[in-house]
Amino acid sequence: MARVVLAMSGGVDSSAAAYLLREQGHDVIGLFMRSGEAAETVCSTDLLPVVSIKPHHQGCCSASDAADARRVADRLDIPFHALNFRDEFTRIKDYFADEYAAGRTPNPCAMCNIWLKFGKLWDFARQVGADFIATGHYARVDGGDDPTGPPTPPSLNARLLRGRDEGKDQSYVLFGIRREILGRVLFPVGDRTKPEIRELARLAGIQTADKPDSQEICFIPDNDYAGFLGRYREPVETAGEIVDTTGRVLGQHAGYERYTIGQRRGLGLAFGEPRFVVKIDPELKQVVIGTREELGRSALTANRLNWLVDPPAGDLRCTAQIRYQQQAASATARLLDQDRLEVEFDDPQYGVAPGQAVVLFDGDVVLGGGWIA
Template structure:
């Protein structure tokens, strides 16, 4: 019987994932990968977790891949005035890229992770990506850029469970994670936050400049465009008749453009670099779309423009369309594809 490679972080989700597969009779190989941003060496912790799982946890170093694919992209996107979501890069490049290569070398037939999402057969006979049963923990948004051909060799054992059910299973299995804390959204950021990271690790030098309204009036000073994102209200320190929000990062002129909430609204957005998880559409589609992870997906019309571009037209205007963020397309629970927001319409 061929093995399944399980990515083990040390949290409750990856431990329960491994144990579920063991209970189902699968032989597993457990791997913990390094990104270069761990706060401490993991050898002792992985040895202890291996005892709890009854298998050895191998440690592989992906720090170069992580730097080249995730960190460099993160820094350059901010430098260009965009706001990236690094998980959208990490999943296809590292967890289901570099780790897939390790699985092949270990002669493992699949990679399993603790993501809350599901992979199910679709009408064209190929695997499709679907939301997890736990709609609060659902991570299908972050997985939308994993190539479809990879789905046949990926397992998400937690996709049909809620987080509470996973905790109950951990209790039944007598599995204790290294920490009870939930993993943070951006795993490599220090306590100082993303701006400090960009200035130290990313070597982005703060370049203060004017805060301007849409009619060009200067109303304040910003501390460097990389410290702001579309929709932001806090930290502007610009008094007005109503709260100001960030509308745009004008890198060409080093202007932070602000306005009132109604000026943030947009009827749609242009999306590029789309990863399709369905046959390439040839006509307009009625979809729902998430324009950031914490955003409730909303009805829209998707108009394809070639192989990897589309315009998305919302049924009702949406606020804070943010270049660099992911736009992920759904039909009910199925993920149809996802790309990066280029600009608002």
């Protein structure tokens, strides 16, 4: 069996993943990746365990979550480390603030997976002699390296697949995993549904079996994006005009960072029919409002690509997903150059937002993706 480093968030999914890996006979090491505010005592990346933790709610990366993860690790009798990645996580906060300042819609969860969970997690695994990493994400890996067999060089034949539970599938935010490590990634809960995982945790006596899922960005537990941006960065004047697609002024807004493409509610204006945010212009400080037809886009371009299969040589028929909880749509993708992709949809898509990811699928298989320009 293999030594596996598991990212433990203190939630039911990673807790159940720890139980499943241990039941399979693996040598499991739990790692809590502290990325919020510093607790009373938190170790640095010297591999020393936390001595004490002061409970304080901070989303999915809080001290109370670390305490939950430690209790599960103690229950399952597996080693546990809680490391301080505060400096690395500052990069994610900076990215979040920079994207909103540029009038784009960030996706911090996908970036956290790329930079932290499947970057630093893999680095830690190599430091402690582990050949595999695991998380509680609802996704699957097919054709990866065999954790029950002898060590082999990492395979490039592994495929990332959607999770069995369509309502909880998280493959969209995992498209940025490096292909060269995908074969060494395990998703123990990916073949099960959320109700099955909760029941498994209850039967195993895991304390987090009924813990609610985290719904907010971990560094914005009150879900107040504008408030966070105001506290995190020096105040910048972003208020301006709300206009229609012809440039006619309809009203005023308090800051364009409060809006995102496709937004319908909270516009502060009354219309005879639904209106949506169709564009954000940070230079003019304008939020552009239009009809559903004006919101629709038949094509997009993306950059900063990551492929989990060989890049296409010509037109690629696929389905393309533009938001985490949005259904993938039939499309044709083609490379414009080494790091730019064009996606042409069979039918117009609504809510194509610069800064979000577009992820390409062949059935359940994740082909790759990039960031909408």
